[in-house]
Amino acid sequence: MAQVTLDRVRKTYPNGHEAVHPCSVEIPDGELVVLVGPSGCGKSTLLRMIAGLEDITDGALSIGREVVNDRDPADRNIAMVFQNYALYPHMSVAKNMGYGLKNRGASKAEIDTKVQEAARILNLGDYLDRRPSQLSGGQRQRVAMGRAIVRDPELFLFDEPLSNLDAKLRNQMRIEIRALQQRLGVTSVYVTHDQVEAMTMADRIIVLNGGRVEQIGTPTEIYEHPASTFVAGFMGAPPMNLMQAHIADGVLTLGEETHLPFAAPAVATDSVLVGFRPEDVRLGGDGSMMLHVEIIEELGAHRLLHGKLGGQPFSLSIGKDEVAGLGAQPITLPRDRIHFFHPERGTRI
């Protein structure tokens, strides 16, 4: 177990493409950090740099206070779980889990004990002699976890480990992985593009966009105080409503004549981006704010109304017991949960 420090770590490919802009993070011992972002944002590259599968162009990476930039993956004392499991198809489950130990020169008895222990933790005891092809997706995922556990690493790395599983199994494995990580107390870095996974599993989330760190924070911080419009739009489903509002004499206006009942923030620009979480907005009100509902999405537990507010797209989430039809509906905007962003830079104001 160890603390992991990234000090201005950067990745530039030979063709000049900057995949990861200088990134500094400190991950304390035992924490699970989720790297999240859309595809191509550099999250996998960053993880692979920590693993040692990609060279680090610049900056220092330390695991347990030792700089490991130039160490081979095998010498970093890490374990990695891959998206497609990457199990060795010709080896039994036990051999798959023990292969790393065997290469380190561990004795047969030691390998056996550790594999048995991991199998017990993961409920794989009955499958040790099977080949990966004889296992289900969830079981394969567990074997991949087992392979990571037996190495007794200082750091777990997960590269979208759940994206090949179906939705139900994904939810189940999500909880299992989180429980296991907490039980073992191993520092972990977890890459995903799924913001639900990020929110539910993380101690802290690092949101990446275009190779840059947009925000680092706990799930609540990220959700309640997104640092940019990107984070606001990426985290949360459905995404935050972001609308262009004009400022004239301290009054905020959406479109032509929809005045917002809040004071404008003190900014130098004459417009601002205003954000509301769909679940913070309530249906009903005095009629000063009318949402023109165009589509209703039924989700069982709740319902999503999509429409236009002041000529701009707007979504609203309501409980399953609330009744709403198409057409103009009065709504109430929350007074205490408004997010303002800079109109050009997209940064939080």
Place this chain on the structure above:
Amino acid sequence: MADITQSGDVFSATPVRRRPRIKLRHIGDHAILVAGALLMVFPIVLVLMTTSFEDADIVKNGLQFGFEGQMLENFEAAMFEASGFTKTITGTRMLMNSMILGLGFAIGKIVISMMAAYAIVYFRLRFATFAFWIIFTTLLLPLEVRILPSYEAIQSMGLANTYTGLIVPLIASATGTFFFRQFFRSIPEELVEAARIDGAGPVKFFIDILVPLSRTMIAAIFIIMFVYGWNQYLWPTLITTDEGMFTLVRGIKQIVQVLSQTGAMIPEYGKALALSLIAMIPPVLIVIFFQSWFVKGLTESDK
């Protein structure tokens, strides 16, 4: 008619028992297959029957139908009787030589082409693609094109009439390299990375992961190459002048030729025909035993 009753049955609860019917079309198909099989087997049967005749009969009447009493003698002579100018070569010896050539050829080709493909696919070599295409274009050049320079090189190294000289010049394989390259490229990248994290270096990865994964592929290529090596004629003819080094395929001709040239006796056709039957057996056995592997290697991807 049948269609109408069938569509009615779809809705009825009781299943309709169908009699297994022999369709006319199937009879036709099978007739063609059987005729084809007979056509292929016929020459071999004819040869087998002829080996039971005396050489004099064969010279007089050509290939024979029916069975005479000479078969055992002919086969025995083919296997154990020394022949040739120097009377040093027996059928057993030739069979062994052929076996060494076939196995050396096949195994050598597999080892060399696997390693070449490994280098091309997994190492960041500067001219890997270029090297691959160079290897690949040699597919266009059959052995016959380079046979004189090859002979010259082997001869000057003093490797004529050795197994090394017989096998080594033939084992570079563009086909094998190409097959293994395609196969290695289909192995997911994550497997390599998982192995790196598990501390498997290049050699360990090759031996522990790649070779076992390639085993069906190896079997398929082994079959093709063994048969190909076994049937080599031109190169062994050039490089082996010592009769003790003759392979079966080369030796058969020698038997007929030598005896007819000495002229004192009738050519030993019975023996030669027996030998050609013996020459057919190992490749056939290999194909029969490895057939399922062969099909697997070419179709299945167990990754």
